[in-house]
Amino acid sequence: xxxxxxxxxxxxxxxxxxxxxxxxxxxxxxxxxxxxxxxxxxxxxxxxxxxxxxxxxxxxxxxxxxxxxxxxxxxxxxxxxxxxxxxxxxxxxxxxxxxxxxxxxxxxxxxxxxxxxxxxxxxxxxxxxxxxxxxxxxxxxxxxxxxxxxxxxxxxxxxxxxxxxxxxxx
Amino acid sequence: xxxxxxxxxxxxxxxxxxxxxxxxxxxxxxxxxxxxxxxxxxxxxxxxxxxxxxxxxxxxxxxxxxxxxxxxxxxxxxxxxxxxxxxxxxxxxxxxxxxxxxxxxxxxxxxxxxxxxxxxxxxxxxxxxxxxxxxxxxxxxxxxxxxxxxxxxxxxxxxxxxxxxxxxxxxxxxxxxxxxxxxxxxxxxxxxxxxxxxxxxxxxxxxxxxxxxxxxxxx
Numbered sequence: 001x002x003x004x005x006x007x008x009x010x011x012x013x014x015x016x017x018x019x020x021x022x023x024x025x026x027x028x029x030x031x032x033x034x035x036x037x038x039x040x041x042x043x044x045x046x047x048x049x050x051x052x053x054x055x056x057x058x059x060x061x062x063x064x065x066x067x068x069x070x071x072x073x074x075x076x077x078x079x080x081x082x083x084x085x086x087x088x089x090x091x092x093x094x095x096x097x098x099x100x101x102x103x104x105x106x107x108x109x110x111x112x113x114x115x116x117x118x119x120x121x122x123x124x125x126x127x128x129x130x131x132x133x134x135x136x137x138x139x140x141x142x143x144x145x146x147x148x149x150x151x152x153x154x155x156x157x158x159x160x161x162x163x164x165x166x167x168x169x170x
Numbered sequence: 171x172x173x174x175x176x177x178x179x180x181x182x183x184x185x186x187x188x189x190x191x192x193x194x195x196x197x198x199x200x201x202x203x204x205x206x207x208x209x210x211x212x213x214x215x216x217x218x219x220x221x222x223x224x225x226x227x228x229x230x231x232x233x234x235x236x237x238x239x240x241x242x243x244x245x246x247x248x249x250x251x252x253x254x255x256x257x258x259x260x261x262x263x264x265x266x267x268x269x270x271x272x273x274x275x276x277x278x279x280x281x282x283x284x285x286x287x288x289x290x291x292x293x294x295x296x297x298x299x300x301x302x303x304x305x306x307x308x309x310x311x312x313x314x315x316x317x318x319x320x321x322x323x324x325x326x327x328x329x330x331x332x333x334x335x336x337x338x339x340x341x342x343x344x345x346x347x348x349x350x351x352x353x354x355x356x357x358x359x360x361x362x363x364x365x366x367x368x369x370x371x372x373x374x375x376x377x378x379x380x381x382x383x384x385x386x387x388x389x
Contacts, residue, residue, distance in 0.1 A: 007373050045380060052348055058243065064246065071229070
């Protein structure tokens with residue numbers, strides 16, 4: 001099997017597109033006349049090449065594509081108001097303080113042989129570890145719209161937060 | 171929803187990359203237009219126009235690749251948009267690791283994304299589409315047209331199924347050559363292989379397609 005045999009499909013494809021020079025086309029014919037295997041195979045491969053071709057790109061397809069205006073400079077997007085972020089942070093901090101303030105103290109002064117009563121549990125204000133804050137406020141960093149649903153922009157922001165967009169400084 | 175998000179993604183990435191916008195912009199047209207790789211670097215450096223230039227440069231080719239997997243111009247445009255959206259979403263992760271010194275690195279990657287988007291679309295369609303391929307309430311006068319369109323759609327599905335059975339390299343070579351209408355030299359350059367290698371992959375792709383489609387195309 002020669003190299004031409006291994007490229008028969010490609011050569012037939014080039015001939016269909018008129019990409020072969022007259023010399024190359026003659027060389028292909030010479031190969032086909034001398035190689036029974038390729039001669040047998042050629043008509044089947046040609047039929048496949050004809051069957052898999054798609055019609056040329058239509059005007060309707062180009063119009064549909066043009067209408068999307070992909071990659072054009074985006075319109076100015078109304079961003080979340082500047083006060084929203086600090087407001088959310090303040091609310092989250094206030095909620096954290098309230099949550100911690102009613103959290104039972106875990107270290108008690110116990111007397112031997114006595115069981116601490118509810119009155120002995122002294123509430124104290126302690127900062128929560130970060131991971132616990134995340135447990136308590138998993139939605140802290142995400143914005144919601146008036147219906148309480150995460151907005152589309154937040155989906156994008158969450159992607160950004162996940163590092164899909166955040167590597168641009170690298 | 172996907173269709174509306176792209177401009178937002180573009181805007182967010184351009185404005186929230188944490189890097190001040192750069193005043194210098196590349197010249198995007200003309201005989202000395204920058205390479206894809208230069209545009210990718212510019213995009214990473216915060217050039218707002220760079221990614222748009224990449225879109226303008228490649229959207230026709232992406233359309234040519236994805237339309238095999240669709241049934242309407244609108245679907246095709248959807249998939250083009252989705253391909254670029256996916257490329258853009260992955261830009262931060264992929265571009266810094268891309269060998270930008272190699273010509274064609276971006277295009278090869280983008281075209282791979284496009285073929286995958288098309289394949290996934292076709293697969294999802296098979297999974298979810300329960301209704302007939304074409305609406306049956308078409309006027310009786312168009313009965314012949316409907317039959318022909320059904321047959322054409324069935325042929326397209328057969329070809330898509332046969333393409334699924336190819337190796338990834340064979341499918342990429344086939345897509346660039348047949349759908350992208352590229353000369354083999356360009357196919358080879360895009361995929362980073364030799365021209366002879368591209369031709370051999372193509373030959374084996376066509377042979378495998380013939381094995382699966384032989385009855386249909388010859389009978």
